[in-house]
Amino acid sequence: MNIFLWIVQAVLAAMFGMAGVMKATQPKDKLADRLPWVADFSPATVRFIGVVELAGALGLILPAATGIAPIFTPLAATGLAGTMLLAALTHARRKEPAAIAFNAVLLALATVVAWGRFGPYAL
Template sequence: MNVTLWIVQAVLAAMFGMAGVMKSTQPREKLAAQLPWVEDFSTPVVRFIGAVELAAALGLILPAATGIAPILTPLAATGLVIVMVGAIIIHVRRKESGAIVFNAVLLLAAAFVAWGRFGPHAL
């Protein structure tokens, strides 16, 4: 189970790391072309979401890998669950069913990591 958790953590970290860098660095117009929901939020909010995703990506891997404050790994996963709940709410309002399914899968993966690292497979 530990190997499975590490694989899920790595996949989530890669996905949220890339998304976080993109939202934190790309011009608003370029983001809006790829992510239509960006039009509903101010640039600082989009940048903040990107920073949160990037921090969570780092939090999924670094504390567990280094053994320094490993409690931060399940906390990062829990934070991503909260971010995905917000994303699902936004996509429900915008009637974007494909994005809802994708966010739900990410939510379940993050919840799995939080469960595993808080509980039976804590580091």
């Protein structure tokens, strides 16, 4: 199970890391082509979401891998799960069911990591 959790952590970190860098560094106009929801938010909010996702991605890997404050790994997973819950609510308001399904998958994976790392497979 520990290996499974590491794989899920790596996949989530890669996905959130790429998404976070994209949202934190690209202008809102450029993001609007691929992410229509950004039209509903200010550029500062979109950048904030990107920074949160990037921090969560780093938090999934670095504390557990280095052994320095490993409690931050399940906390990062919990934070990313909350981010996906808020994202799903945004997509529900915009009536985007495909995006909700994607958010639900990421939410479930982040929840599994949080459960495993807080509980029986803590580092």
